[in-house]
Amino acid sequence: MSGISFVKGHGTQNDFVLVPDADGALAGRLDEAAVRRLADRYAGIGADGVIRVTRTETAAEVREQADDAEWFMDYRNADGSVAEMCGNGVRVMARYLWENSLADGPVLTLATRGGARTVHAEQDGQITVEMGRAKPAATRQLAFVCTAGRTWEAVPVRVPNPHAVVFVDDLDEAGSLTTQPDLRPAAAFPDSANIEFVADRGHKHIAMRVWERGVGETRSCGTGVCAAAWAAMRRDGAGAGSRYLVDVPGGRLVVTERPDGELLLTGPAVLGLRGTVVL
Numbered sequence: 264m265s266g267i268s269f270v271k272g273h274g275t276q277n278d279f280v281l282v283p284d285a286d287g288a289l290a291g292r293l294d295e296a297a298v299r300r301l302a303d304r305y306a307g308i309g310a311d312g313v314i315r316v317t318r319t320e321t322a323a324e325v326r327e328q329a330d331d332a333e334w335f336m337d338y339r340n341a342d343g344s345v346a347e348m349c350g351n352g353v354r355v356m357a358r359y360l361w362e363n364s365l366a367d368g369p370v371l372t373l374a375t376r377g378g379a380r381t382v383h384a385e386q387d388g389q390i391t392v393e394m395g396r397a398k399p400a401a402t403r404q405l406a407f408v409c410t411a412g413r414t415w416e417a418v419p420v421r422v423p424n425p426h427a428v429v430f431v432d433d434l435d436e437a438g439s440l441t442t443q444p445d446l447r448p449a450a451a452f453p454d455s456a457n458i459e460f461v462a463d464r465g466h467k468h469i470a471m472r473v474w475e476r477g478v479g480e481t482r483s484c485g486t487g488v489c490a491a492a493w494a495a496m497r498r499d500g501a502g503a504g505s506r507y508l509v510d511v512p513g514g515r516l517v518v519t520e521r522p523d524g525e526l527l528l529t530g531p532a533v534l535g536l537r538g539t540v541v542l
């Protein structure tokens with residue numbers, strides 16, 4: 264049995280196993296079961312998600328992005344399910360490409376299932392991602408999140424993966440978050456959702472806990488931070504160009520909404536452990 268190389272990284276402690284696979288040779292081997300084994304915190308390496316780093320031209324599902332983006336972030340949640348985007352993962356993958364001389368220049372575009380995303384290396388070492396525009400649910404049907412014996416009205420929004428944002432007075436109201444909160448009605452969330460519990464910390468400053476679809480409670484979620492900031496901006500009537508600080512258990516991220524609606528996510532990306540693992 265041959266081993267594969269991996270790199271471990273995180274963005275505000277949302278952690279990932281990166282599997283370099285430039286020519287796409289591992290596409291078949293890195294199936295749902297293999298992802299679960301790698302992500303397992305007791306029997307594997309342990310991570311919230313697994314990112315196969317491959318050339319866009321090797322992947323039929325995103326090949327139309329190959330003219331804009333040489334590299335594809337093939338992202339999977341810890342349970343092996345695929346997701347459209349990962350705002351923390353895209354920064355970590357950009358850091359990996361830059362540090363390994365697989366990309367040059369401070370601006371880089373990556374392919375994702377949710378469309379091409381451009382990332383910028385900032386002078387202070389942080390990385391900014393152009394996350395696209397948030398898409399609120401098309402219907403006016405009310406949606407709710409229920410957990411810990413409580414029910415809150417939710418704001419359903421895609422970035423472009425599905426999110427349900429809930430405003431709470433205190434983040435502890437969400438309870439232990441050891442099981443997935445209920446999303447009601449289920450029809451309002453046809454692809455399930457990531458769930459953000461959001462509390463105010465000050466002017467244009469919020470804090471968030473998140474239940475990630477396909478993972479569980481994590482210490483950060485970049486798309487979730489964008490969903491939460493976008494919902495807070497709408498609630499607050501904040502104008503174009505607003506900039507919100509978002510504290511998560513794993514650190515701090517900044518979300519800016521450009522006048523054209525594009526959300527910019529700025530935060531750290533860190534690489535750590537490297538090794539070889541037998542799948």
Ligand SMILES: N[C@@H](CCC[C@H](N)C(=O)O)C(=O)O
Binds near residue numbers: 312347348478484
């Ligand atoms: N942690 C990610 C989001 C990963 C995907 C999510 N769990 C989903 O299934 O949509 C982020 O930083 O955005």
